[in-house]
Amino acid sequence: MKILFVSLGCDKNLVDSEVMLGLLRDRGHEITNDENQAEVIVVNTCSFIHDAREESIQTILEMAAMKTEGVCRLLIVAGCLAEKYRAEILDELPEVDGVIGTTAYDAVCDVIDRSLAGERVQAFESVDRLPLVKTKRVITTGGYSSYLKIGEGCDKHCTYCIIPKLRGNYRSVPMEYVLEDARMLAASGVTELNIVAQETTTWGKDIYGEKRLHELLRALCRIEGIRWIRLLYCYPEEITDELIEVIRTEPKICHYLDMPIQHSSDRILKRMGRRTSRKELEEVIGKLRREIPDIALRTTLISGFPGETEADQEDLKSFIQTIQFDRLGVFTYSPEEGTPAAAMENQIPEDVKAERRDELMALQQRISEEKTGNMVGKVLKVLVEGRIPEEGIYVGRTYRDAPDVDGYVFLDAEEEIISGDFVTAKITGADEYDLTGEVLYEFTE
Ligand code: F3S
Numbered sequence: 001m002k003i004l005f006v007s008l009g010c011d012k013n014l015v016d017s018e019v020m021l022g023l024l025r026d027r028g029h030e031i032t033n034d035e036n037q038a039e040v041i042v043v044n045t046c047s048f049i050h051d052a053r054e055e056s057i058q059t060i061l062e063m064a065a066m067k068t069e070g071v072c073r074l075l076i077v078a079g080c081l082a083e084k085y086r087a088e089i090l091d092e093l094p095e096v097d098g099v100i101g102t103t104a105y106d107a108v109c110d111v112i113d114r115s116l117a118g119e120r121v122q123a124f125e126s127v128d129r130l131p132l133v134k135t136k137r138v139i140t141t142g143g144y145s146s147y148l149k150i151g152e153g154c155d156k157h158c159t160y161c162i163i164p165k166l167r168g169n170y171r172s173v174p175m176e177y178v179l180e181d182a183r184m185l186a187a188s189g190v191t192e193l194n195i196v197a198q199e200t201t202t203w204g205k206d207i208y209g210e211k212r213l214h215e216l217l218r219a220l221c222r223i224e225g226i227r228w229i230r231l232l233y234c235y236p237e238e239i240t241d242e243l244i245e246v247i248r249t250e251p252k253i254c255h256y257l258d259m260p261i262q263h264s265s266d267r268i269l270k271r272m273g274r275r276t277s278r279k280e281l282e283e284v285i286g287k288l289r290r291e292i293p294d295i296a297l298r299t300t301l302i303s304g305f306p307g308e309t310e311a312d313q314e315d316l317k318s319f320i321q322t323i324q325f326d327r328l329g330v331f332t333y334s335p336e337e338g339t340p341a342a343a344m345e346n347q348i349p350e351d352v353k354a355e356r357r358d359e360l361m362a363l364q365q366r367i368s369e370e371k372t373g374n375m376v377g378k379v380l381k382v383l384v385e386g387r388i389p390e391e392g393i394y395v396g397r398t399y400r401d402a403p404d405v406d407g408y409v410f411l412d413a414e415e416e417i418i419s420g421d422f423v424t425a426k427i428t429g430a431d432e433y434d435l436t437g438e439v440l441y442e443f444t445e
Helices: 013-027 050-069 080-092 105-114 163-167 175-187 213-221 243-248 266-272 276-289 310-323 348-373
Strands: 002-007 040-045 075-081 098-100 121-123 145-149 192-196 228-231 253-260 297-304 327-332 378-386 393-397 409-412 422-430 437-440
Touching: 002 013, 002 348, 013 040, 013 075, 013 105, 013 145, 013 192, 040 050, 040 080, 040 105, 050 075, 050 080, 075 080, 075 105, 080 098, 080 163, 098 105, 098 393, 105 121, 145 175, 175 213, 192 213, 213 228, 228 422, 243 253, 243 276, 276 310, 297 348, 310 348, 327 348, 348 422, 378 409
Parallel strands: 002 040, 040 075, 075 098, 098 121, 145 192, 192 228, 228 253, 253 297, 297 327, 409 437
Antiparallel strands: 378 393, 378 422, 393 409, 422 437
């Protein structure tokens, strides 16, 4: 069959999509991007916040319309929206032929076979199941940079978050599976691994009795072909001295840490169910910067959490000003049905949430501008990702930039560079988020 696959939501979901694509390819199906030729359409959905749900529903509706017009015979809905709203999807969308939950994606081939035979399939397992699939997944991120998922689910139970209901409690992917996945990626030409999970820092605790991310990272560093390893979704209170040491000493690990902290006001952190305080956040960040002076720190924040006052907003502004994050994103709070925060009093009006978000982003923009300005004159390694033909320049990322969420470096180069190559570049200019530079050929491998 010719299969069109649409993946929505986060990078963890994207890894599930790539595994499903691998299984479909192994079964002899053909993956297509051509909507007119697709005989089966699979949509892997997201249900994190209101906007993500809207996008998922809109996509399913568009695909359903396509099904009624074209050659398509099956429409399958997988992922987080299917996990939460399977009954509604089946009741209200007769075009949908099958639904697959977040922990049953390894059944995708079977679901297609049974749906083709006329059954309207519901493939669901306990949200605490961990599918362990040994397949060479289809890399959808460009061939040289990939996400490596080391865990599933979360048991932090922050009061605003629906993820534990959609994805279960935290389960570490055992070391041998992570390493095999990484080796397969390296053998396919991947040079950058971006380590993901709902949270990466407690990896190992559930299966080995203690946190062992540092050991996993050391083993990943030994894989030939891997040049950069980047850590995303680290919980501040779970960062250990061993982890800091491995980032500091292993040359393949980028001096970069994504650490979503959500807020700084102790009152709001408590209401959010976070297990840290402003003082502890300042301490861990201080330690990271002392031990690894060139570390780039990224965080995400939530604006307008229920009960947030002007004083809390001022706290957050002073925190941002003090810490000077290298990268920072802000989301407005979205009440999610079934979470404790959605039932809290003092919900904040949308316009106030947006105003507070904009205020934080404007503050960060000034910090970011200063930070990128400080990079001018520096010599950095750049992973080249492509070329803008009209302008004749190349686009890449430094160790300070994670794919999709951070900035870029725009490079002048006299000789052709192949996407995926690492070059050494001198930074010659900067704006708020991005850099410009020129390739230094004498240092380029
Ligand atoms: Fe969305 Fe599910 Fe990821 S809700 S953000 S796709 S874990």
